[in-house]
Amino acid sequence: MQQDKQLENLSLLGGKTEYKDNYAxxxxxxxxxxxxxxxxxxxFNCPEFTSLCPITGQPDFATIHINYIPEINMVESKSLKLYLFSFRNHGAFHEDCMNIIMKDLIKLxxxxxxxxxxxFTPRGGISIYPYANYGRLGTQYEQMAKTRLWDRNPQQEYTR
Incomplete structure (x- = not known):
């Protein structure tokens, strides 16, 4: 009975999958x-992320890494897959996409x-590796976010 109550809010599992055409x-x-x-x-490791350049409309491809420490709620993985897919026709710069994803997951x-x-894979000879993070304000996780941000070396982490 407890398991049924927990799953009642999950509408995507086991049903027909509908892929949204734009940011959803x-x-x-x-x-x-x-x-x-x-x-x-x-x-989460999401190796098939795509979005569109907001200026040229050309596709951008990336692997998205999402790491979090949960409190009460956790994101359901199929809904995350469909959400990330919804960026396929969305025009936004790489950095904007990462911040939008982070803020939507914080809200959820x-x-x-x-x-x-x-x-992101190279386009025009340049790779971009945007990083956005958040630690709950007024807690040890706020300091963790600052430390992880300043101690990162994305070139070393993702070009091995």
Missing amino acids: PEVLEAFTNKHPENDYWVA MDPRYIEVIGV
Whole structure:
């Protein structure tokens, strides 16, 4: 009975998949963390992200890494897949995409900590690796976010 109650808000699992044509934050769904007393990482690797350059309309391709420490809510993975797919026809710069994704996930889950990293393939001879992170204000996770931001070396991390 407890399991049924937890899953009642998840509408995408087991049904026919509808892919949105453009940016669709409304497809994101959350479920309740069964271990809110623990600090632990949840990591997603999304190697098929695409969006459009807002100026030229040309496609951009990336692997998106989403890492977070949950509190009460967690993002459901199929809804995350459909959400990321919704960027396919969305025109936004790489840095904007990472910040939009992070803010939408913060709004959905209110995690203790989250980081969103884009590893975009080269276009015009340049690769871009935007990084956005957030730690809950007034907690140890706020300091963690600052430390992780300043201690990062994305060239070293993602070009191995």
